[in-house]
Amino acid sequence: MGVEVLMNVTPTESRVVLVENGILQEVHIERQLKRGLVGNIYMGKVSRVLPGMQAAFIDIGLDKAAFLHASDIVSRIDGEPLERDERPEPSITSLVRQGQHIMVQVVKDPLGTKGARLTTDITLPSRYLVFMPKSAHVGVSQRIDDNEERERLRNLAETLSTEDGHFIVRTAAEGNNDGALRSDADFLTRLWQQIKKRTKTQRKVGVLYEDLNLCCRVLRDFVGEPIERIRVDSRTTIEQLKQFTGDFIPELSTVLEYYTGDRPIFDLFDIENEIQRALDRRVGLKSGGSLIIDQTEAMTTIDINTGAFVGHRNLEETIFNTNIEATQAIARQLRLRNLGGIIIIDFIDMQNEEHKRRVLHSLEQALAKDRAKTSINGFTTLGLVEMTRKRTRESLEHVLCGECPVCRGRGSMKTVETVCYEILREIVRVHKAYEADKFVVYASAAVSDFLLNEESHTLAELEVFVSRQITVQTETLYNQEQFDVVMM
Template identity: 30%
Template sequence: MKKSVKKQLLMNKTGDEIQVALVEEGRLAELIIERPESRRSIGDIYLGRVHKVIEGLKAAFVDIGQKSDGFLHFSDVGTTTEDYKALIEDDDDDDDGGEGEGDEEGDAKGSSAVQAEPSGAKTVARSGGRGPSASGKDSRSEQAEKRQSYTQMIAGKLKANDSILVQVIKEPISTKGSRLTSDITIAGRFMVLLPFGGGQVAVSRRVVSRKERARLKKLVRSMLPEGFGAIIRTVAEMQEESLLRQDLEMLLGKWTQIEEKLKDATPPQLIFKEDTIISSVLRDSLNSDVTEIVANSPSIHKETLNYIEWAAPDMVKNVSLYQGKLPLFEGYGIAKDVESIFSRKVWLKSGGYIIIEHTEAMVVVDVNSGRYAAKREQEENSLKTNLEAAREVVRQLRLRDIGGIIVVDFIDMMDNRNSKKVYDTMKGELRNDRAKSNILPLSDFGVMQITRERIRPSLMQRMGDQCPACGGSGVVQARFTTINQIERWLRKYALQQSMKFQQLDLYVSPTVIEPLQNSDMKTEMKWFLQHLLFVRVKEDESLRSDDFRFYSRKNSKDITAEYGDL
């Protein structure tokens, strides 16, 4: 039986930035950050305009109003294209999306697991070779011909300047635009609505009871309007009919709003915006393992309560508004974990460490024994360090939201049984990760290859600015993160002073002083009202963007280190 892990959700608002931390057994496991200039776009629905179709790439580039065109692969285009085109053009011509049970569909996390392929080609994506000629060269040849036919069919349907309804399934990364799909889904608490699902109902694989799967499918199918489909999520297990119906009615209401907005829409235009970061995190992370939900903002606390009262009334008692004197993350002991995201080196309890390097093509992790003394046999030492490193690597992948190809260079071991132990440990840890991943056993050189689902830039990329000193070859801490550290320092300093109205000089780099001077309210006045301190901000070109210095104006003494862990 899987051991239950004690979890906490901490919702921290500082200025315009919202940080949501998932803490497992007292340690930071995941961190989601949203700022006004970089709001999440996963799940957003746009009416786009096809810019160009490239048959060689089997894809189309679609203008959705972002800096770069979105990428729409032919495999992400189904009969929904025709259905939405009919809807936009007020045409009565409808395509049949097909029927299917979908018993083996995966866990739904906001993306469609059921494809509605064009008529005559729908077996290409789902058949897996089943049927009269499902073995040998004939089957492979037949499937290859069907794929080619499918590609030509899609290429013939998509034309430049066509209007198409698309949904973002991966955010822009570096110079690449958003990854798009035309198979629209709307995620709810207990199910994912498929507006053109053709009556298909699928259940998450994590619902293992055959009786419960049958109950859920029968129940949801009886509620769905004609032509709609649904994917039932894991949290729907053993839920009452009234809650499922309430969730479905909310999703149908959202779809009605989308239909209304489409009538007068002109591409490129945003048609539907996903839920707020708070609602999204609660929707995807809330389960019985979450024992505490804490917010430091009254508005976030109220939004959280409203959602919990609807989705999980029995968990209202777990929600609280933070009243501590220290900043929220410091109060719960995870502030250093947040700042460690920018560190290349991560120490292990045994004295070993891992080095995390980002390259253009992949992330490379090197495992070292460090100062771990060789009191035991070398093989035993190597195994212990590698097992500890495997657990820490998975934690760092989740914490930093690292996706794509990851290569881990473990310490060499002679015994193949030990290599399998490391592989099994890594595989077991990845089961707790909500992102999909694939893992290969250690090679003869002690190297393990992992691929992890990447739907947005890593946390390090989102929290960091390009380093002006190295021309962008490295990443330094973002200036907004430095400002948050400054405000935490001021709060700690003010709490420890008996005398108010003290005078301080703050020295920061030119990159940090700019947002301080351009804020809506004069920063020095804001800090005086908050802490009753007179702070004068000054520029120091010798300081890095992740550094700052406080001086007492009374005696010109540097007091930075006395009141902060720097």
């Protein structure tokens, strides 16, 4: 069994999964009310310039102002755009001013409390090419190794380029004829002309161009994957995809299939349960070990435990085998959960330097299939592995889950004993500050039971101390940390 793509489409939500050899590898979710913004082009207005941060906040019509750094603004000297590594970084105040209208493109979706990340370096991708209106040079994907093919594609890209911009040749273009690339170039050129026309007529903040919907975008981005079958459970979507693949990715037209089975399409590979398991902290390994994955605002940490795995030889060999198995599981979980940013991996301590080298090599090989860019920095002096993974959209947990209203994201709650002792201290505090005839405590069932049973003697002693009656009442709607001390 090879690679399959399953698409579950409803009016409110589209879900696309990539399955390799029957195992879920990637999950992509787009909700109608929260469509991804990456690739969208906007007419924005500079709402605030921050010289100390070398950045500006841009109003593009969203709830949160978007962020534009000076390094993401295309600079020109004598009318010629400079490549990013050649550009000086002038002060942000010399690049933009408050109230200025500016055309920008989203490169990162809003994440948590952060607004979208923007660039003025506009790019328009298609099947084989990426059109860069403000670039002065052509480029060829580094994944194309053949020198003759690289030169052919570079010369063709030069020929196709116009005064409006130049092209970057994508990996999928390797081996394709000139006609296919010319068709792509014509499409992108026409698209850019339409965007320029809208720019002239639209002077208010708003969208100029929206990227493809999730289903079309995934097929465009999965180019190069050996996809054997694409199954879709929506008749409207399958017709749309047939049109899209016929125009841009004809080789995928033959693997499109309308799913009409009685079972939900995600039941075919137990996808729903796999998604639920991808939200758990603990990931079991076949050997009996486990991964503990914690996602925070600053970074993601992954801890490896041997668990019940005791091995058959010696401790060092047991640890090495567990770490090797963990590298495969880590690579899958990063893709499946779409974890990005800084990632710290705490492998089980190894004394053998050769074992460390082989574990790093295994991790690099496992991550080779990941389409997101990754960088591994090796073991630190504390024995941790530092790595990064490019993050352009929210993780699976952030898409499907929200903050717990009880713990407010801490991941833990105060114990019953802690809350009880807080209540007792609050009674003393209120008694010293105010005059009251008696006190009534409203608390959750667990806290009330603990006060009236295990801590009944303490409550009685407190009544004697404050010379007031204390009554405890259960409030069923309160969570474990909530309570009120009421004076009567």
